[in-house]
Amino acid sequence: MRKHEQPQQRRIRMHFILIAITLALVSGRIATVINPEGDSAFLSANDRSRWVSVAALVEKGTFAIDELIVIKTPKGHRLWDTIDKVRHVGPDGRLHYYSSKPTLLTTLIAGVYKALHWSTGLSMTDQPIYVPRMLLLLINVPTLALFLVTMMWTVERTDTTDFAKRLVVAAACFGTMLTPFAIALNNHLFAAAATSLTLWIYLRCCERIHDDFSSLTYMPRFWPWFVAGTSAAFTVACELPALSMFCLWGVLFAWEAPRSIPGFLLGAMIVAAGIFGTNYWAHQSWRTPYAHRGYGDVQDTFEWNVAAQDSEKAVADSLRDALRETQPLESAKSILVRSLFEGGYAIVAEFEQDGKFREIQYKVEQDPASKSGARWNLRSWDDWYEYPRSYWRSGNRRGVDLGEPSRAAYLFHATVGHYGLFSLTPIWILMPFGLAYRCLKGPGYERRLAVSVALSSLVCFAFYVARPEIDRNYGGVSICFRWMLWFAPLWLYGMLAEADSWSEKAVGRIMLGVLLAASVFSMSTSLDSPWQSPWLYRFASFLGWLS
Template sequence: MTNHNDRGFSVATVYTLLIVIALSVVSGRIATVISREGDTPFLSANDRSRWCTIAALVENGTYQIDPFLERRGIKQNRRPWATIDLVRHQGRDGQLHYYSSKPPLLPTLYAGVYWCVSRTVGMWLSDYPIYVGRIVLWLVNVPTLFVFLLCTILAIDRITQSVWAKCFLAASVCFGTMLLPFTIALNNHLPAAASAAVVLYVYVRSLDTTTGHGWWLLAGLAAGFTAANELPALSMTVFWAGLLLLVRRPALPAYCAGVLVVAAAFFATNWIAHQSLRPPYMHRGDGDLIATLPQTNPGVEEVRSALLKQALAAEQSDIQIGPSRVPQRSRVLVDGKRQFGLIQLDDGPAQLRHWDDWYDYPSSYWVDGKRRGVDIGQPSRLVYAAHMTFGHYGIFSLTPIWLLMPIGLLGLRASRSTELRLLLAAIALATVVCAVFYVLRPEIDRNYGGVSVCFRWMLWFAPLWLFAIAGPVEWLSGRSWGRCLTFVLLAASVTSVSISLDGPWQSPWLYRFWHYLGWIAP
């Protein structure tokens, strides 16, 4: 006969075993991760963009990544650092430079890790990318995954009674979400999910344990960091504050202080990198109006005259007018380093504006005619919503354990606790807000997150959704058919994870299978 203490010990042992196995699987993959060409551990343009920033900061002391884009690999015709996830704008030196399109806060933090590694092993990432890159990747991703696993499991453990449910949910945390493939590449989704797990744990811990201001400061830092890595997660950051206002008002000042610290770091690093408070991906339009030119299709001299009046050019300035990615807009280049936009209005005058489309540069991938596959964008919002939920990039079709999530978010199993009902309501509202946000994006942004193994933009919900399914799983654990059902759902989810362990930057297996069957165009 097993007493209560023995049972508790056995559950803790299962938790430990599952976490150790998950971390070991990831460590093994990181130890062997390598690009298709065999010269770097960078798997796609997405993580190469961040690697370029990390190397540039430590080796050159700048966010400008120009020198790395042209570096040659084992094959002289290959550029292993090249990326499409970049922008171009004028730097502090007055010249045009390339930068990563990713918000700079996360790469700046990772650059600190690389600085320590480079001083320890005496090697540059640019010279020994495979060796140094794998070390840095392990040092940042494995501890982050550990935080996600531990905080999510501990939060769920506090609200479940069934030993079977506890163990099943721990297995789901470790192997049932699509986060595991993302641990072998630099990305923002893993740290966002880990941060969300920290806030979840602090909140659940406060339900039955005295929680000091230090814990709430930590929760604020984690909530702010979640939003810094996933902008739509700002909705949940606000909802966390609303929850504390309703049920833990004394914790609100410390929580808000933590959020403000991260916000200050986010905007400060963005300003240092780009001299702008807006992150790079928000610079995709036309800047402020400089002048309205009465002529239709004005030439160089008309443009020069307008720029002279604003002291934006000189009489001897070399002014060139060329095409841009927007048909009605021309690029005005002054002395090869300053850009302006010349927009021709329909049947009317032209407008001369400051340049604010950082994605528009020679050889840019982000122009009509160059984008391929899902990057083209889905014209139909209805089709997009169908595929991001139950289709080839489907949240539910690729990870079937999430089919229990809507039931859990109803809060039926948490009726005994007002705090839990409010938490589940907040998670449900944030889920709807973010899903609607992505469906309503412009066509160019309706691309499922590009080529990746799942709809990655909502991966940060993983700890919150796992928490939500705890109620349904506990109810099902008391029924033999219920246990069979949960086993099937988890097995299908783990299958998707295992297929994707080669790397996160590949199309979902459903997408590839449907393409093989001829159901979707390449």
């Protein structure tokens, strides 16, 4: 070994020790993870929505979760039920409940569960504590390892000080909120790992392309580009706003190596086929459940007078008679009428065709052009979140799910407030300055990458701040502003330059240690579950600062 390589080897050995400690810590938490009721390893409605879909797909052969969400424990707890579900007509023509989560990740996890179920005979419905723990060990721990190892090699490829490299790898292991999310089933860990893999491939390829010696022999035609396209697209499958960075990845790879385009696009196309194919398999629709939140075209218009003093049954009977005069419902075998929370009526009509029954939903609402109020429109139904006792109906949401009325307050709390990116993970303070430095100095491929990371970060954050009030909920009840977690590898890379600058002086190294320690503190307060309010939010509530 050459003398100048010895410090690097010692540093890499220390990196691997930190990674091993992180994986052991997460594995230990997974081995003991359990919900507050003590009857499953499901920590919230969010991960329960994925678990129930995985179990239904493997054990029942369907994405419909009706049979599982009604199961009760001896104490009467519905351990499989979740608020993150939708309802629509299934392949059998009947209304069924489904998980609202994207289907590609669910299908891949179901494949792992299928292998475990086949090899051991264990099922989640019989063992809702130990089987999910086994699956988390098989899935989350390798995924976390992929994130940490590729992040380590990314850090080692930069021309920064020994102190800065050690600090950033330590931050990746213990200083971000990804570590607590590794103990539960979620999309954020997978998105971050895929992003880290894409980042490492990009820097590795660019370094070899621009190296005077290796550039003569480094002429890959397919595999690096294919893997990069696959991982970049898989990030989108887990985090839809990552589409912005996916487009920028395509530009970055094409700029450095035009020959990368076919492999990159092929990898992305395979993932895209998986996204749309599994979604259609699950929902018989090319659009995700999130896109089914409205109503379709007007199918017919009819006259109907409703008296305010009539009973609910009288109103339903009268409306049913009026609907039978409309063309779409004249052949219906039965018509179920129920009130909508925000006005109008929901209709479920049953039809018979070739001896099979099919249910179709409609919405009845007053025609805005009707002066007398006696003319009504019959619309096709496309709001999968509208069903009896739906949590997402107006009036049923609670807490942060009500939405933040003020965009200014939302911007404050999402950055330096109780859900703040910088207040909960102070090490990110280095990131904007590090990215700004890399945008101006260094090799061209690093400058272009820094510009892309900064642009995508701003676009995604602005997207969430610009959302309607009902969607400004900080990501729901979780330990941080979780929608930006997939940026972790890009931000860790971005902060390297600033950490390098600070590490030149003793006071700078002390400050870096303080920022890392504060970030580790935040992370450690959340190791029991990622599905709880941030410690700053809980502390502010204790002080009475939040209503």
